[in-house]
Each structure stands twice: as C-alpha cells, then as structure tokens.
Amino acid sequence: MARAKACLSRCSHPGRSHAFPGASLPYGMAKASADCIGEAHGGFSSDGSDVSGFSHMHDSGTGGTISLGNFPLFPQYCPNNNMTECKFDKTQRRVPRGDYDASPGYFDITLADGIRGEATVTAHTAIYRFTFPENITFGGTADNPVVTIDLNDLGGTRTGESGLVVDPQTGRVYGNGTFRPSFGTGTYNLHFCTDFRGGQIQDTGIWNASGPFSGDENLSFNGYNPGGAFTRFEPSNTDTTILVRVGLSFISSNQACRNAESEIPEFEFDWVRRAAEAEWQKKFSVVTIDSEGVDTDLTTIFWSGFYRTMLSPQDYTNENPLWTSREPYFDSFYCIWDSFRSQHPFLTLVDPVEQARMVRALIDIYKHEGKLPDCRMSLCKGRTQGGSNADVVLADAYVKNLGGGINWHLAYEAVISDAEEEPKMWDFTGRGGLDSWKTLNFIPVNDVDTKGYGLQTRSISRTVEFAYNDFCIAEMAERLGHMDDREKYLSRAGNWRNLFKEDQNSSINDVDTGFRGFLQPRYADLTWDFQDPARCSPLYMMDSCYLDGGGGETYEGSCWLYTFFVPHDMASLVDALGGPSRFTERLDFLHHSGLLYMGDEQAFLTVFLYHYAGRPAISAERAHFYIPSQFNNTDAGIPGNDDSGAMGSFITLTMMGIFPNPGQDVYFITPPFFESVSIVNEQTGKTATIKNINFDPEYKNVYIQEATRDGKPWTKNWIDHSFFAEGGILELTLGLLESDWGTREEDLPPSMSAIRM
Incomplete structure (x- = not known):
C-alpha cells in the first residue's frame, strides 16, 4: 500500500498553471517561496526567469493579475560593501536561479550568486x-551579508497609506501596506513583523527612491513610492546563516509580532519544517492506494493533485478585521465558479471537517455582507463569472449530510437571497437580470436591468448556470420542508430549454458537423440572435468570451460546450439531442474534434456524461485519455490555471474512480487507476474501499464487467455519499471489452424530469 511518499519529491508544476510551489500548511495563510520576474502568479514559476526576492503570502493557480507576494525579502552581497550599490527596488532585484526543490511545507533554492534560500511556515x-557562502573580495576582506525588505507586493499594487518602523536595538522591522486584490474590487491592509537571528547585526536603516539611510527608523507613504528597510550583518570568513522570521496579520503589526512569537518562538527552522510535513502527512493519511505496478509518474500526479487541493481556500480565522464572529473565516475562494465542480466535493470526501468549516465561513460572509461570494480574495469581493455557485457548494454539502455545526436554515436564507434579491452591483455578488429570469425565464441579450448593473454579457452561460443553481435550491427546499419553493425552483431549473434552438446547426471550417440543436442567445422579444456554436473554443475565437474581452454570450467556453450543461436533467438533454446513440456521437465529436479545452473546469463533467447515455465504459476511456495526455508529470502537465486546486481535484477524483456531479448526491463510477483505493471518513471513522478485480496497470482492462457492494450485486453506474460515510467495499471486476454493466435505464444517474414525473 502507498500513501503520500510520492508527493514529497515533487508536489507542484509551477508553470502556466500558476500553482504555488512554496511552503504552506494545509489551507495556511503564510505561503513562502522565492518569487520570479516572469509568470509569477504563484510566486515561483518553472519558466526559467530570474528571482526577485522571497515573499510570504501567495495564492495558488489563479488567473487575473498577480496577487499577494507582499513585503519581499532579498538576500544579497552589495558590491564593494557599499550600501548605495545594493539592489533595493524590484526593477533592480534580479538574480538567475540555480537548483531548486520543494516538498510539502518546504521550499529550497540556491541562486546563481551562491546564496541559498530555504523556507518553511x-x-x-x-x-x-x-x-551566505564565504565571499572574499579582491582586497581580502569578507563581504557583509545584507537582507532588504520591500514595502511593495508582487503585482506592484500598493496604494493608500503604508509604512514601516525599524528598531535599531533589536533589528525588528514591522509595518503595513494597503494593496489591491487581483480579481476583485476594493483594497486590503496587511501587516508584517520581521526578526533576525544568526549573524551579528552591523546596522539597520530604510531605503527609498533616493537610496539607503542608516540610522533612520521610520518610513511612511501615502500612495505608491518605492521603499523599505535593510539589515546589514557583520562580515564573516566562513558561511553565514541568517534566519529571518516574518509574522503576518490582517489585524495589526502587533498581532503579526504575536503570531510570529507564539508560532516560532525559538527560530528552530528544522523543527518547523518537520511539523509542517507532519501536518501534510496527516491530511494524506486518510487515503491509501495500492499502486503496485503503476507508473510512478501517475502516483506522483495523484498525490500532487491531492496536495494542491488543500492550498486554498486559506484559513484566515481570527485574522478578519471586517467583522467580529465566532465562526471560521476562509479566504481565497478563487473562484467558486471553478472550485464547486470538483474541489469542494473532493474535500467533502477526504477532509469533511475543514469543508464544513468552509461552508460555515461562506454562510458567515452572507450574514455580514448580505450575499454569498462567488469569488473572494484578500478580504475583498471577487468577480462573479457566471451563476451564484456558492449555492451549489451549500447544496452539495447538504444533500451529503455534511456535519460540523452548519446552520442550514441560515444557509437556505442565503441561497434564497441569491435567487430572489438582486444586488445593486452584481458583478461581484449575487445574480443580475432577475426580473428577466422570473418573467422571460431566461437572460436575454442586452438585458434591460432596472434593479442593478453589471456586465451585460454571458446571457447563455448565466442562463444555464442560474437554472442549475435553482435546482440546487430546490433540493434544499424539499429536505427543509419548503415544498412550494421546491416546485418554484424546479420550474426555473428547466429554463435552459428557452435558449435551446432545435434547428441550429454548426459548421467548422465551412463544413457542417451534421448536428442540430444548440443553445443560442435570444432577445427579450423572443427573437433569436446568433453565436457560432464553435466560438470561444480552441477552434474559433477562443479568447473572445472572457470577462475583459469580446462580450460573448458564453463564458470561457463555446455553445458546443454549454449545450451539455444540464447536470440536473441529463435525461431531458439526451432526448433533446436525439436520444442516447446520437447524444453519444455528439459527445464523442466534442472530445475528438478539438472543440474541448480541458484547461477550464466546465470541461470536467463532459468526460463522464456518457453515464447518462448508458455508456459508462466510454467515460472510463476518456478518463484514461486525458490522464496522462493532458494531466501528467511535466511542467506542462496541468492544462490550465490550477484555480486553487480545481485541476488537482479533477486528477485525484478521476484516478480514484468516483467523479461527482457537484450539487447532487451522485458519484459516477469508473475503475480507479490503482488496484484499490481506501478513504477514511474523518467524521464517521468509517472506511470505504474501491477495489479492482483483474486490475491491469497498463490499463487495457478498463471496462467494468460487474460490480458488488459489500458482496451484493451493484448494477448502478453511480453511487451516493452514504457509501463513503458508512464505509464498505465496492468491487469492480474489469475486462478488455465494454459490457452491459450500468447500461440499463434503471442503472443511470437520476435526472430532474424523472423526479417530477
């Protein structure tokens, strides 16, 4: 059996995925790494660019502009021991990288100038x-090690009032800065407290655009100006090791100092590193895989994906200055539009205690700010990309009976607010166009909205997402006894049909694909507009449907893709697209033609939609195609932004053989990539095991022939959460050819149309 050992050698692909490769605890606020000059959304990147410093807070896998990376340190030798020749500002600070490595809770890099930087948290x-290596000048005198602090962040967003204080007696530097978030609105104020141990301090001071000033103790700005502090140490003829401790807080510099003093009182670097590694091992220990014979690259990406799902959201409990509450506070929901699809369902399986705390945090945000977030970072409201998808996260937790002290009545109030009450500005919370949604039963092109304002785009994708959000509310309404609400929201959940144009065709490169029936934009007078079904796919105008460009009526995906997004009523969609056989042909075309981009999370569910057509074997084929063709152990092994671990959770869930339909109590069954997978439920203490019979590590036997649950035949091609809460054994007998297992109508996952019959 194998647990997490593979993860300890390589736990991120810090390339175009923007995954954070540095030191962090699970959901930790402090995230330390070297920062690079290039594509630095995760701080460090494998793009080969120079290093500009070491900073202590990052997000992972994000798009938008670069976030956090506040108050970077820069260790250096200054030429000729002349402080005026030090590299202070980011425009000056750059040094080529040498060897580097990372493991959970630890980051290590040696720079081209010989200075080695290690980080833990x-x-x-x-x-x-x-x-600092021994460094002798031509005059035979040892150089002075210097560490500078920059009062900026990685994206250069500092604004408003900021400043720092240097204590010349102790060398302590503390201060704060006001910064802008990367994909949202507003500002946030962050505080730091830095202490040094190791070399003997020679002098301290501040620096600004005019240069360094020894003996000066204070620096303050209103607006952006370059500046910071420096600490110079006595020279040594041997290697010099300097320990730098940086406490962080959103409350005050005093609290940043208290955090540092209580969490790392003795500057014991190796002890902190071991403690961080132990925290990660505890998280990994709930899953056991039998990986005998499996390619080590596959086990590595499995544990790497697992690891990345727990970098964010970040636990800022007791670090929220916006309101006082006894509830947990999590930040860096970045963004729920991405993470509801697989990350949060994954955490419900492997870390239900923390997932419950995240749900409570979302509800507390609603309580104090009036709306659930769809995206949130650095205490600020993030942009809403589509529907009110925190509704899906809450419903997913509710239908799976997630414990942990969640106030479900307040949760229900929050989702009803999303469905019924339009905020004045809906680009950052809630839904826009609710009058049209309630009267026209879809979001029209160029909607006239008299209650609020926001981007008047994405009418198609918002319509289908609103429909699913309302289905999720209907699920909660039924279980809470609000039967009138149940009927209302089930009715709205069918609104996707009002943008389905039955006779719409699709041509690619002037060749008709032969398929009819696609979602299309529509005006309020019920006449149709036109959007090429292939637009916003890799085959045609891919970059034309982002928030900041093009104004397309779908978001980050084509009508080809969004036409498949009816996760609550796939039986009706299968019928609308010509029945199971024709549906399968169309889904095959989506996957084979180049229309589908796996770097966006909307693509995930399409891998498993064959289950609704009675062809679970093809879902298994697709899973084994995308892993490892697009998800693999290379620098390009994550096809898009990791989005706080959303890509990582797709990998882990797919390899475990239990991909969720998020917001519903449904997991699609495909064969795990290992002979067996076991999951311990932290809340119930029960163990669920999925075991392959006739397992083949070359993956020729990927077709389920028959299945048993606790020794009894299991013919359904899906399973519910009770299996993981109550424990048991699901045995899958595999073979070389597709069988009739899971193909009967009664074996398919549930659909809304069947519920309402």
Missing part, C-alpha cells in the same frame, strides 16, 4: 534560512 508565520 506555520499558520501565519514564515521562516527563512539564508546561507
């Missing part, structure tokens, strides 16, 4: 170990 504090 606690919850709110980073500690660095900088090793």
Whole structure:
C-alpha cells in the first residue's frame, strides 16, 4: 500500500498553471517561496526567469493579475560593501536561479550568486534560512551579508497609506501596506513583523527612491513610492546563516509580532519544517492506494493533485478585521465558479471537517455582507463569472449530510437571497437580470436591468448556470420542508430549454458537423440572435468570451460546450439531442474534434456524461485519455490555471474512480487507476474501499464487467455519499471489452424530469 511518499519529491508544476510551489500548511495563510520576474502568479514559476526576492503570502493557480507576494525579502552581497550599490527596488532585484526543490511545507533554492534560500511556515508565520557562502573580495576582506525588505507586493499594487518602523536595538522591522486584490474590487491592509537571528547585526536603516539611510527608523507613504528597510550583518570568513522570521496579520503589526512569537518562538527552522510535513502527512493519511505496478509518474500526479487541493481556500480565522464572529473565516475562494465542480466535493470526501468549516465561513460572509461570494480574495469581493455557485457548494454539502455545526436554515436564507434579491452591483455578488429570469425565464441579450448593473454579457452561460443553481435550491427546499419553493425552483431549473434552438446547426471550417440543436442567445422579444456554436473554443475565437474581452454570450467556453450543461436533467438533454446513440456521437465529436479545452473546469463533467447515455465504459476511456495526455508529470502537465486546486481535484477524483456531479448526491463510477483505493471518513471513522478485480496497470482492462457492494450485486453506474460515510467495499471486476454493466435505464444517474414525473 502507498500513501503520500510520492508527493514529497515533487508536489507542484509551477508553470502556466500558476500553482504555488512554496511552503504552506494545509489551507495556511503564510505561503513562502522565492518569487520570479516572469509568470509569477504563484510566486515561483518553472519558466526559467530570474528571482526577485522571497515573499510570504501567495495564492495558488489563479488567473487575473498577480496577487499577494507582499513585503519581499532579498538576500544579497552589495558590491564593494557599499550600501548605495545594493539592489533595493524590484526593477533592480534580479538574480538567475540555480537548483531548486520543494516538498510539502518546504521550499529550497540556491541562486546563481551562491546564496541559498530555504523556507518553511506555520499558520501565519514564515521562516527563512539564508546561507551566505564565504565571499572574499579582491582586497581580502569578507563581504557583509545584507537582507532588504520591500514595502511593495508582487503585482506592484500598493496604494493608500503604508509604512514601516525599524528598531535599531533589536533589528525588528514591522509595518503595513494597503494593496489591491487581483480579481476583485476594493483594497486590503496587511501587516508584517520581521526578526533576525544568526549573524551579528552591523546596522539597520530604510531605503527609498533616493537610496539607503542608516540610522533612520521610520518610513511612511501615502500612495505608491518605492521603499523599505535593510539589515546589514557583520562580515564573516566562513558561511553565514541568517534566519529571518516574518509574522503576518490582517489585524495589526502587533498581532503579526504575536503570531510570529507564539508560532516560532525559538527560530528552530528544522523543527518547523518537520511539523509542517507532519501536518501534510496527516491530511494524506486518510487515503491509501495500492499502486503496485503503476507508473510512478501517475502516483506522483495523484498525490500532487491531492496536495494542491488543500492550498486554498486559506484559513484566515481570527485574522478578519471586517467583522467580529465566532465562526471560521476562509479566504481565497478563487473562484467558486471553478472550485464547486470538483474541489469542494473532493474535500467533502477526504477532509469533511475543514469543508464544513468552509461552508460555515461562506454562510458567515452572507450574514455580514448580505450575499454569498462567488469569488473572494484578500478580504475583498471577487468577480462573479457566471451563476451564484456558492449555492451549489451549500447544496452539495447538504444533500451529503455534511456535519460540523452548519446552520442550514441560515444557509437556505442565503441561497434564497441569491435567487430572489438582486444586488445593486452584481458583478461581484449575487445574480443580475432577475426580473428577466422570473418573467422571460431566461437572460436575454442586452438585458434591460432596472434593479442593478453589471456586465451585460454571458446571457447563455448565466442562463444555464442560474437554472442549475435553482435546482440546487430546490433540493434544499424539499429536505427543509419548503415544498412550494421546491416546485418554484424546479420550474426555473428547466429554463435552459428557452435558449435551446432545435434547428441550429454548426459548421467548422465551412463544413457542417451534421448536428442540430444548440443553445443560442435570444432577445427579450423572443427573437433569436446568433453565436457560432464553435466560438470561444480552441477552434474559433477562443479568447473572445472572457470577462475583459469580446462580450460573448458564453463564458470561457463555446455553445458546443454549454449545450451539455444540464447536470440536473441529463435525461431531458439526451432526448433533446436525439436520444442516447446520437447524444453519444455528439459527445464523442466534442472530445475528438478539438472543440474541448480541458484547461477550464466546465470541461470536467463532459468526460463522464456518457453515464447518462448508458455508456459508462466510454467515460472510463476518456478518463484514461486525458490522464496522462493532458494531466501528467511535466511542467506542462496541468492544462490550465490550477484555480486553487480545481485541476488537482479533477486528477485525484478521476484516478480514484468516483467523479461527482457537484450539487447532487451522485458519484459516477469508473475503475480507479490503482488496484484499490481506501478513504477514511474523518467524521464517521468509517472506511470505504474501491477495489479492482483483474486490475491491469497498463490499463487495457478498463471496462467494468460487474460490480458488488459489500458482496451484493451493484448494477448502478453511480453511487451516493452514504457509501463513503458508512464505509464498505465496492468491487469492480474489469475486462478488455465494454459490457452491459450500468447500461440499463434503471442503472443511470437520476435526472430532474424523472423526479417530477
């Protein structure tokens, strides 16, 4: 049996995925790594670019502009021991990289100038170990190690009031800065507290655009100006090791200092590193895989994906200055439009206690700000990309009976607010166009909205997402006894049909694909507009449907893709697209033609939709195609932004053989990529095991011939959460050819149309 050992050698692909490769605890606020000059959304990147410093807070896998990376340190030798020749500002600070490595809770890099930087963390504090090699000048005198602090962030967003104080007696530097979020609105104020151990401090001071000033103790700005602090150490004729501890807080500099002093009182770098690794091992230990014979690259991407799902959201409990509450507070929901599809269902399986705390945090945000977020970072409201998809997260937790002290009545109030009450500005919370949604039963092109304002785009994708959001509300309404609400929201859940144009065809490169019936934009007078069904796919105008460009009526995906998004009533969609056989042909075309981009999370569910057509074997084929063709152990092995671990959770769930239909109590069954997978439920203490009979590590036997659950025949091609909560054994007998297992109508996952019959 194997647990997480593979993850300890390589746990991120810090390339175009923007995954954070540095030191963090699970859901930790402090995230320490080297930062690079290039594509630095995750701080460090494998793009080969120079290093500009070491900073202590990052997000992982994000799009938008670069976030966080506040108050970077830069260790250096200054030419000729002349402080005026030090590299202070980011425009000056750059040094080529040498060897680097990372593992859970630890980051290590040696720069081209020979200085080695190591980082590890606690919850709110980073500690660095900088090793300065022996460095002798031509005059035979040892150089002075210097560490500078920059009062900026990685994206250069500092604004408003900021400043720092240097204590010349102790060398402590503390201060704060006001910054802008990367994919949202507003500003946030962050505080730091830095202490040094190791070399003997020679002098301290501040620097600004005019240069360094020894003996000056204070620096303050209103607006952006370059500036920071420096600490110079006595020279040594041997290697010098400097430990730098950086406490962080959104409350105050005093609290940043208290965080540092309580979490790392003795500057014991190796002890902190071991404690961080132990925290990760505890998280990994709930899953056991039998990986005998499996390619080590596959086990690596499995554990790497697992690891990345727990980098964010980040636990900022007791670090929220916006309101006082006894509830948990999580941040860096970045964004729920991405994470509801697989990350949160994955955490419900492997870390239900923390997932329950995240749900409570979402509800508390509603309580104090009036709306659930669809995206949130750095205490700020993030952009809403489509529907009100926190509704799906809450419904997913509710239908799976997630425990943990969640106030479900307040949760229901929150989702009803999304469905019924339009905010004045709906680009950042809630839904826009609710009058049209309730009267026309779809979002029209160029909607006239008298209650609020926001981007008047994405009418198709917002319509189908609103429909699914309302289905999720109907699920909660039924279980809470609100039967009138149940009927209302089930009715609205069918609104996708009002944008389905039965006679719409699709041509690619002037060749008719032969398929009819696609979602299309529509005006309020019920006449049709036209959007090429292939637009916003890799085959045609891919970049024309983002929030900041093109104004398309779908978001980050084509009508080809969104026409398949009816996750609550796939039986009706299968019928609308010509029945199971024709549906399968169309889904095959989506996957074979180049229309589908797996780098966006909307693509995930399409891999498994064959289950609704009675062809679960093809879902298994698709899973084994995308892993490892697009998800693999290379720098390009994550096809898009990791989005706080959304891509990682797709990998882990797919390889475990239990992909969710998020917001419903449904997991599609496909064969795991390992002979067996076991999951311990932290809330119930029960173990669920999925075991392959006739397992073949070359993956020729990927077709389920028959299945048993606790020794009894299991013919359904899906399973519900009770299996994981109550424990048991699901045995899948595999073979070389597709069988009739899971193909009967009664074996298919549930659909809304069947519920309402």
